[in-house]
Amino acid sequence: MLPRLRYYLTTGAGMEAQGGSVGAGGSASGGGAYLKGKGETQLQMDRTLLKKRISACMKQLEEVRKVRARQRDRHNSLGLPIVSLVGYTNAGKSTLMNALAQNTEVKAKDRLFETLDPTRRSVTWPGGRTVMLADTVGFIQRLPEQLVAGFRATLEEVVETDLILHVVDVSSPTAAQQIASVLKTLKRLPHFKPSTPQIMVYNKIDKLEGGKAEELEQSLSYPHPGIIGHVQVSALQGIGFTALAEAIEDTLIKHTDFGANRLKLLIPYADSALYSQMKSGDQQVKINFEEPTSDGYLMEVTASPTAARMLKDFEVSEEDFELISSM
């Protein structure tokens, strides 16, 4: 609502057609003074009213931001990874979020700007990890400059997000342009880290004929530093959710600090099979540091809860780690 009001106020769009045309036509016909005056008064009243509504909306937005900041603090203190759903308007973000959270509170409607208030839901995957999903407002192309600020405000959280799910409506003929537009908007967000991991979520595959999704995916592939994976889903029909959950888990382990467990290990040379398995790019373990020592491989790793349990016997204390590495 707010961006639309702002748009009317700055361009006069809509109202010019109402009041302005009466004045213009009136002055040419001689009886213009009365009509013109009336038109202008009406226009002024409209503008005053709009200004009041904008100011009310701004207050609401400020309130939303404050609440959000408080929530953010709480979530951060809980240490939950924040996974934001971003994408072009109508891509199916809210539908996907609802389906994943099995919660019908978030509105999903076939309308522009339906989601001006980003919403959060915590979701626990079957593997046991809980993440915080954050829905955001849909992006649109060629956003008037005055609106960009308003949209940015609602997207502040994307800057702090641990992982982005970039939702795409693959059934749209302009999907490629929409992706480019979203990436551009993200890049322009102040303080946005381009390296924030991003999973492309190709949504609405139920609307495509068999095999068409792969074809489309090829044509949509977009070189971008943050994009590290892609999944095909149908938010509406619940297709591809397992693969999506796995991709999220995998990304959190490999590309963020949310691998749950940072462990310091000493793997004896005799356990070379274990060492090879860890080096094989196994998605359960990310090696942050490694050094061969006289007793074995000294490592610092981020591991999934399952892997951490398996590696428990090889754990060394902080002091031992320092001692061995200094020898």
Ligand SMILES: Nc1nc2c(ncn2[C@@H]2O[C@H](COP(=O)(O)OP(=O)(O)OP(=O)(O)O)[C@@H](O)[C@H]2O)c(=O)[nH]1
């Ligand atoms: N066929 C099909 N329709 C879908 C799918 N996902 C979402 N939709 C429909 O697409 C429309 C838009 O969905 P939303 O979830 O509101 O989209 P959004 O990305 O949140 O939109 P904004 O909040 O405006 O940015 C709705 O009519 C959904 O029912 C899908 O997987 N398949």
Ligand SMILES: [Mg+2]
């Ligand atoms: Mg939405």
